[in-house]
Amino acid sequence: MSRSIKKLTGLVAATFTPLTAEGEINLSVIGPYIDYLIENQNVKSVFINGTTGEGCSLTVDERKQLAAAWCQHGKGKLEQVIVHVGCMSIKDSQELARHAASIGADGIAVISPSYFKPVNADALRLFIKEVSTFAPDLPMYYYHIPSMTGVAFDAADVLNGIEQVIPSFQGVKYTGTDLRDLGQCVCYSQSHNWSVLFGVDEQLLGALVLGVHGAVGSTYNYLGCIVNKMLAAFDNGNHMQTRVLQFSLFYDCYYLCSAGFDVSVNKQVMSEVSGLAMGPPRLPLLPCPVSKAQAIAQKVKDFSQGH
Numbered sequence: 001m002s003r004s005i006k007k008l009t010g011l012v013a014a015t016f017t018p019l020t021a022e023g024e025i026n027l028s029v030i031g032p033y034i035d036y037l038i039e040n041q042n043v044k045s046v047f048i049n050g051t052t053g054e055g056c057s058l059t060v061d062e063r064k065q066l067a068a069a070w071c072q073h074g075k076g077k078l079e080q081v082i083v084h085v086g087c088m089s090i091k092d093s094q095e096l097a098r099h100a101a102s103i104g105a106d107g108i109a110v111i112s113p114s115y116f117k118p119v120n121a122d123a124l125r126l127f128i129k130e131v132s133t134f135a136p137d138l139p140m141y142y143y144h145i146p147s148m149t150g151v152a153f154d155a156a157d158v159l160n161g162i163e164q165v166i167p168s169f170q171g172v173k174y175t176g177t178d179l180r181d182l183g184q185c186v187c188y189s190q191s192h193n194w195s196v197l198f199g200v201d202e203q204l205l206g207a208l209v210l211g212v213h214g215a216v217g218s219t220y221n222y223l224g225c226i227v228n229k230m231l232a233a234f235d236n237g238n239h240m241q242t243r244v245l246q247f248s249l250f251y252d253c254y255y256l257c258s259a260g261f262d263v264s265v266n267k268q269v270m271s272e273v274s275g276l277a278m279g280p281p282r283l284p285l286l287p288c289p290v291s292k293a294q295a296i297a298q299k300v301k302d303f304s305q306g307h
C-alpha cells in the first residue's frame with residue numbers, strides 16, 4: 001500500500017441500519033446518528049453494514065447508498081468509516097469493495113461466506129484476497145464471527161502468512177470467545193502493526209488484558225461513553241475500577257441477553273435510548289415489542305447515569 005495507514009483503535013460502533021416504517025433504508029437518519037455518536041457517546045469510528053446493520057439482509061445497491069451516506073456525512077467528523085462488504089457471492093463483495101474505495105471509506109471488512117463455506121483457512125484467505133484486489137489501497141480486515149457464519153477454524157490460522165498474499169491486510173475484528181486464538185492473533189499482529197478489534201462487548205476486559213487495540217460492537221452505540229471510561233481506567237492501570245465497570249456492563253448485558261437480546265431488540269433499544277428513529281428490523285427478524293425495548297432502555301439510561 002502506498003499511503004500511510006491510520007491504525008484503527010479505540011471504540012468503534014457497529015451501526016444499525018435505519019429503516020422507514022415501510023422497511024426502506026432511511027438515509028435521513030445518518031447525519032443525526034453521527035452527531036449522536038460523537039456528542040453523546042464520544043465514539044468516533046463506525047463499522048457499517050455488519051451484523052448489527054443487517055448487512056446480509058440488504059441489497060448491494062442499498063449497501064452502496066448507506067456506505068456513501070456514512071462517508072459523506074462522516075467527512076471531517078468521524079475518524080474512520082469501515083465498510084463491511086461480506087456477501088454470499090464474491091462478485092457482490094468485490095463490487096462493494098470497489099465502491100467503498102471510490103467513496104473514500106477508511107477500510108473494508110469481510111466475513112466468511114456461510115452457505116458454501118470455505119473448507120479451510122487457505123480457502124478463506126484466498127477469498128479475502130480476491131475481494132481485497134478490488135480495493136487494493138484500502139485496509140482490509142477479516143471479520144471473524146463463527147457464531148453467525150458457522151466457520152469456526154482459528155482466526156490465527158487465517159492470519160498466518162496473509163501478509164504475503166494481501167498487502168493491504170490490516171487486522172481482524174474478533175467476535176468470538178476463544179481467548180487462546182484471540183491471543184495468538186494479537187501476538188501475530190504485533191510484528192505487522194495490525195489492529196485486533198474485539199467484538200464480544202460483555203467480555204471486553206479479558207480481551208484488553210490480552211492486548212487488543214480496540215473494540216467493535218453494537219452496545220457502543222449507546223454505552224460508548226461508559227466503555228470509554230472503562231478503557232481510560234484500564235490505560236491508567238486502575239484495575240479495580242475497570243473491573244467494576246466491566247462487571248456492571250456484564251450484568252447489564254446479561255440482563256439484556258436474558259430478556260432475549262438480538263439485533264431487533266438491540267435496534268429498538270437504540271431508538272429508545274438515543275431518540276433517533278432506527279425503525280423496524282428487516283425480515284426474517286421480527287420487530288421487538290416497544291414495551292420490552294423501553295424496559296431495557298430504562299435500564300441502560302439508569303446505568304449510564306449511575307456511572
Ligand SMILES: CC(=O)N[C@H](C=O)[C@@H](O)[C@H](O)[C@H](O)CO
Binds near residue numbers: 052147201218
Ligand atoms: C453476535 C454479534 O452481533 N456480536 C456483536 C459484535 O460483533 C456484539 O457487539 C454483540 O451485539 C454484543 O456483544 C451484545 O451481545
Ligand SMILES: CC(=O)C(=O)O
Binds near residue numbers: 014047053217218
Ligand atoms: C456487531 C458488529 O460488530 C457488527 O455489526 O458487525
